[in-house]
Amino acid sequence: MTRPALPPRPLRIGLTGGIGSGKSTVAGLLVRLGATLVDADVISRASTAAGGAAIEPIRQAFGDALIGPDGALDRDRMRQLVFQDPSARQRLEAIVHPIVRADIENRCAAAPTDCVVLDIPLLVESATWRDRIHTLWVVDCLPDTQIRRVMQRNGWPREQVLAVLAAQASRAQRLAVANTVIDNDQATLEQLETQVRHAYAQTRRQFGL
Incomplete structure (x- = not known):
């Protein structure tokens, strides 16, 4: 299968890591270095908040019981449903993911900088x-x-x-596809910042920025 052609600019850095890895800290450091952050989780949550683009499709697919009194997705009920019926996750993702993808594309196109960091928790899991x-x-x-x-x-x-870790890509799976690895096991914040600064400069040079 031919890989889709990417827009030449802005440079898109996909950022991921397991829960507790410090991904949000690294994202913040990249913003301080001048990159624009696009957070898929924030976009996803906005789509399922009251008045969000996913609410009516979710209501049609799952019924009023999955919409809370505040008009937002009832996350507790959805978690229970997904636990009981794994296919419910696929149906929910089929609604939310296209909305998130479209929003990400719009934000990348409107980015005020030459580099966008896409903070996507399930980046490794999703081709x-x-x-x-x-x-x-x-x-x-x-x-x-x-x-x-x-x-x-x-x-x-x-x-x-442990249950959350089991649902995410393994450490080995993430490392196998990484172009850049930021070691945040025992690093101090200063050491982490140094790593990120050097890796960001190297990435920019690699892509001619």
Whole structure:
């Protein structure tokens, strides 16, 4: 299959990493270096908020019970439904993903800088997303580090963190497709910032910026 042609500019850095890896911190550092951030999670949540573009299609596909009193997607009910019926996730994604993709394309086209960072949690799991970026960055750390960070940050029990990890791409899968790896296992913030600055400069040189 022929890879879709990418727009020449802006440069698109796909940024991903497992839960607790520090992906959001790296995204913030890239913004400080002058990149424009496009966060797929933020766009997705906006589409399922009250008045969002996905609400009426979700209502038609799943019924009024999945829409909360505030007019937004009832995330707790949807999680329960997906747990009971895995096909529900596919139906939900078939509604939300095209909306998110279109919004991302619009934001890339309107970006005020020559580099856009696409923060996409499921980037490795989705070939569709990978076909729309120039290079893929992975924020990496050991699974034990992820578990400890998420337990401390979210107050989740270990079993809940393990369940999330099991639903994501493995560390090995992410590293296998990474063009750039940011090691955030034991790095201090200063060390992480140095890594990101050097990697960003190298990426820009690679693509002639």
